[in-house]
Amino acid sequence: MKKKRSGSSRYFIFFLVLIVLIYGVYIGINSLFTKLDLFKVKSIKINGNENLETDFLKNLCNDFINLNLYSISKKDVLRKYENIVRIDRIKVSRIFPNKLKIEINEKKGEFFFRTASGIIFPIDKNRVVLDNVNFYENEVLPVIGTKIPDDEIIIGQKIENVLIEKIFSLRKKFANVDPDFINSISEFYFKDENLIFVNANIGYRIVFGDNEIEEKLKKLIFLEQNRTFERGTTIDLRFKDQLVIRSEEI
Numbered sequence: 744m745k746k747k748r749s750g751s752s753r754y755f756i757f758f759l760v761l762i763v764l765i766y767g768v769y770i771g772i773n774s775l776f777t778k779l780d781l782f783k784v785k786s787i788k789i790n791g792n793e794n795l796e797t798d799f800l801k802n803l804c805n806d807f808i809n810l811n812l813y814s815i816s817k818k819d820v821l822r823k824y825e826n827i828v829r830i831d832r833i834k835v836s837r838i839f840p841n842k843l844k845i846e847i848n849e850k851k852g853e854f855f856f857r858t859a860s861g862i863i864f865p866i867d868k869n870r871v872v873l874d875n876v877n878f879y880e881n882e883v884l885p886v887i888g889t890k891i892p893d894d895e896i897i898i899g900q901k902i903e904n905v906l907i908e909k910i911f912s913l914r915k916k917f918a919n920v921d922p923d924f925i926n927s928i929s930e931f932y933f934k935d936e937n938l939i940f941v942n943a944n945i946g947y948r949i950v951f952g953d954n955e956i957e958e959k960l961k962k963l964i965f966l967e968q969n970r971t972f973e974r975g976t977t978i979d980l981r982f983k984d985q986l987v988i989r990s991e992e993i
Contacts, residue, residue: 782812784843791847794879795829800847812837820845828874828899856887856907858896870901885925885943888932906933916956921964937981937993946974950993952981962986
């Protein structure tokens with residue numbers, strides 16, 4: 744006697760046919776979307792950039808104008824920007840029916856650092872060296888005076904330096920007292936193992952020493968609020984319970 748096909752086998756075949764049909768419909772719709780003129784890219788929208796020029800970023804993607812929106816690979820868009828050091832992340836979106844949207848997240852300069860020969864480069868929060876072809880109006884940053892040789896600088900790579908790390912560490916301590924204090928400094932540099940801070944507005948120098956940084960900053964703020972200092976003056980806060988104001992550099 745011939746055996747009847749089990750119910751589970753019939754369901755399996757039905758499910759398999761259904762999958763094939765769905766896949767066929769998907770291929771058909773996808774093919775239709777990638778061929779219709781309705782979906783040819785007419786404009787590219789750039790968002791999120793702060794320093795990089797919008798026209799510059801748009802021009803890099805001009806090749807995609809008049810291409811079908813749904814035939815453009817997001818990876819191809821990302822490749823257009825992969826050599827721009829200032830770009831941290833990019834998000835690519837398709838806006839129905841014919842617009843390409845590119846969201847830019849930039850790396851921002853936190854400090855400048857000066858090399859042994861006097862060349863200045865910006866660095867971001869991760870100590871990555873940014874390009875110095877253009878200096879941007881909204882990046883008025885304190886300068887860290889290092890003695891790093893020029894041939895050790897690689898744009899887009901992290902720089903390792905004791906003074907740079909010290910400044911980043913001190914900024915966190917200063918922020919506990921006055922988050923804006925670091926912006927009142929124009930330059931940091933070592934002299935005879937002492938870290939010198941130069942006031943940006945007047946030009947007097949400050950020496951904190953190595954300990955009780957937050958308490959010493961509070962003392963400095965009190966002094967600045969109650970008296971004036973001339974350019975070239977040094978406020979020496981290295982000594983416990985003692986303030987020394989010098990008319991010359993230490």
